[in-house]
Amino acid sequence: MNLTRFTGAALAALTLAFATPAMADDDNPFAPLPPGEGAEETYYACIACHSLRTVTNGAYSRRVWDELLDWMVEDQGMMELEPDEREIILDYLATYIGEE
Ligand code: HEC
Numbered sequence: 001m002n003l004t005r006f007t008g009a010a011l012a013a014l015t016l017a018f019a020t021p022a023m024a025d026d027d028n029p030f031a032p033l034p035p036g037e038g039a040e041e042t043y044y045a046c047i048a049c050h051s052l053r054t055v056t057n058g059a060y061s062r063r064v065w066d067e068l069l070d071w072m073v074e075d076q077g078m079m080e081l082e083p084d085e086r087e088i089i090l091d092y093l094a095t096y097i098g099e100e
Contacts, residue, residue: 032056038092041085049076055097062094 028035030043032052046055060068069090072078081089 034096036092036096038088039096042089042092045078045081045085045089049078055093059097059099060093061099062090065090065093065097 030039030052033039033043033056042055043052046052058068069078069081069086073080
């Protein structure tokens with residue numbers, strides 16, 4: 001067996017092994033947030049302080065998310081969101097991480 005060809009095949013196998021999870025992330029760059037309108041805004045607003053698992057762990061109604069956003073600002077030090085951005089994020093949370 002030719003060493004160059006072996007190295008090439010090994011590299012190709014390695015690339016394939018590592019490319020697979022990366023491709024899954026390409027489909028959803030904001031994982032673990034579910035894909036959807038507002039995922040990007042939510043990602044950047046919430047990633048500063050804690051894992052997005054903290055966000056996806058909850059499944060709340062729109063009213064509770066609304067209160068949670070206020071609580072995040074008043075007691076947890078989150079920067080107040082612009083009203084239109086807050087609306088996008090609240091819609092996103094209530095729709096995609098809403099109550100069952
Ligand atoms: C400035 C920091 C900061 C930002 C930004 C932030 N959080 Fe938090 N958040 C916290 C802290 C600190 C806690 C933990 C509080 C505790 O449990 O003591 C927390 C906890 C939570 C919890 C768990 C609440 C519970 O019942 O324990 C949820 C849900 C949450 N955050 C949602 C969000 C969402 C959604 C965003 C983005 C819109 C966000 N957070 C952005 C600081 C932040």
